[in-house]
Amino acid sequence: MNKRFYFSVLAGVCLAVLVSACKQNDNVDPQDALEFKHIRVLVTDEKTTDVSLINPRTGEVLVQQARFPMAATYAMQSGRYGILVHRADNLVQAFDTGLENHGDHVDVKGTPKWAAITSDGKLPTHFKSKGNELIIFNDGDGTLDIAQETDFHNVGAKMTRISAGNAAHHGAMTKFDNGLYAITEKDGSVAGTLPERVKVIDAGGKQVYASTVQTKGIHGNASDGKVALFGSSGGILVVDANGRQRLIAHPADFGTAWFGTILEGNGVFVGYTAAMGAYLIDVANSKVTPVVASKDIMQCKVDYSGNQLVVLLHSGEVQVYDLKTNKLLRSAVVIAATDKAETQKPQLEATSKYLYITQPKTGQILQIETANMANKKTIKVSATPYRLSVVGVESNADH
Incomplete structure (x- = not known):
């Protein structure tokens, strides 16, 4: 009895120490302020076919080649795929981050790579994503192209065209x-x-x-x-x-x-x-x-979590608002003023932790911590970054 009691007490003490240590580590973990482990930023270039996939937590940049330069870029609702829309070239491409969301954790499926599926609709322009479905409106003939993510890696796969009798x-x-x-x-x-x-x-x-x-x-x-x-x-x-x-x-x-x-x-x-x-x-x-x-607004975006509205003014000031309460959370001047006549203006995207702003003249992405806008750094990408999208999952949990 005494021996059992002793080990029981000892186990309880050890568990309490471990829990206490975990709590202390959680409070002082230097990684806490970093971007989520499974977030990526996809950047296209204005003049080249370079596509940069940034891991903002580590600063690593993977460079791939798109079919054409100057692509608009978007994120699927699932977070796994980035979509490139080449309007003038009648082409849609999908890029696989390999990050698969399972709710309580994220699986890594292979290495980042291009998916097989494409679309050749006339003047593909408007993008939407619903669950795992990709939807593109083709300005050239008023049709829709749709595809499910389960088909993205099928060799030779094409998006399905829906004709609604439109002009x-x-x-x-x-x-x-x-x-x-x-x-x-x-x-x-x-x-x-x-x-x-x-x-x-x-x-x-x-x-x-x-x-x-x-x-x-x-x-x-x-x-x-x-x-x-x-x-x-x-x-x-x-x-x-x-x-x-x-x-x-x-x-x-x-x-x-x-x-x-x-x-x-x-x-x-x-x-x-x-x-x-x-x-x-x-x-x-x-x-x-x-x-x-x-x-004076230059860019106006809802962040990746869907909880905040982020506004970038031509003056270089950024303002972050809580969407539910319509209250200003933070504001600061983060970049130099941009002339309204400038052809290629800085582009903005955001997660719940960080802001990302293209610097078209220096070939960089500016990363700014939302909670502390004095904390910012630059990430080198292609020479003339054009558009960017946040992809992946706001999570640090692995399988």
Whole structure:
């Protein structure tokens, strides 16, 4: 009994010491302030085919070659793949980070590499991702190209084309949780390439709900899976998954200004126009509230976690807002002022821990800690960084 009691007490003491040590290590771990282990930053170049994959935690940079320079880059919702859209060259490519999210941990699947799948749609432009599905709108003929991540590495794989009977236009789309798609259409009532309407189709391209609201031009959209918002000169077009449509009016002082960009983060919508600034859009109450009422915004992005709005001004000041409360969390001047006439301006992306800003004239990415904006460093990439995307998973957990 005494011996058992002794070992029991000893085991308890050891466990307490270990737990205490773990807690102490957690509190003083120098790695805590670093970027998440499974986050990467994908950067394309304006003049060369160089594509840089940055591990911001270690500073390592892997350089690969895309098919063409000057690609727009995006992240799949799963975080595993970065998508390169070569609009002028009618090509979409997928890059595999090898980081597979399993909720409580991240698996590493091989080494970073190009996926096999491509798309050759006409003028691929607008990107969306829903779960593991990639969706591209082709401006050249108004079609959609879609693909599932499970097919990305199939040799010779091509994205599936959906024809919705559209005319060519500068369009957009999104996917609802019920599997239907909201897609723009052009009825010719307004001159130019912008569409005027939105309809809802199924995966075969068949119309399920017709447009009931005609606008004077649509650009920019976002969705939380239940409702989709489209920027429109006549107001913010709201399209429900059941086909119901309505307009939310812009603030009274907007004049002719309208939101050409709509962002979404964890169910919160933000409208942005360079003419007026960034505004929260309360869909339920048809209310539009300013976050940053400014004509000086150069970049406006929702961070990778979907919790913060990050705004970079031409003055070089960055401002970080809590999306849920619309409160300014931090602000600081982090780069030199940028002339509004500058052709290639710095580009911004962010995680919940760090900001990433391209430096087109020095071939660098500036990495800035959000909690302490004095903590910043540069990472050398290609000569003329063009676009960047955060990919991967905000996690340090391995299998």
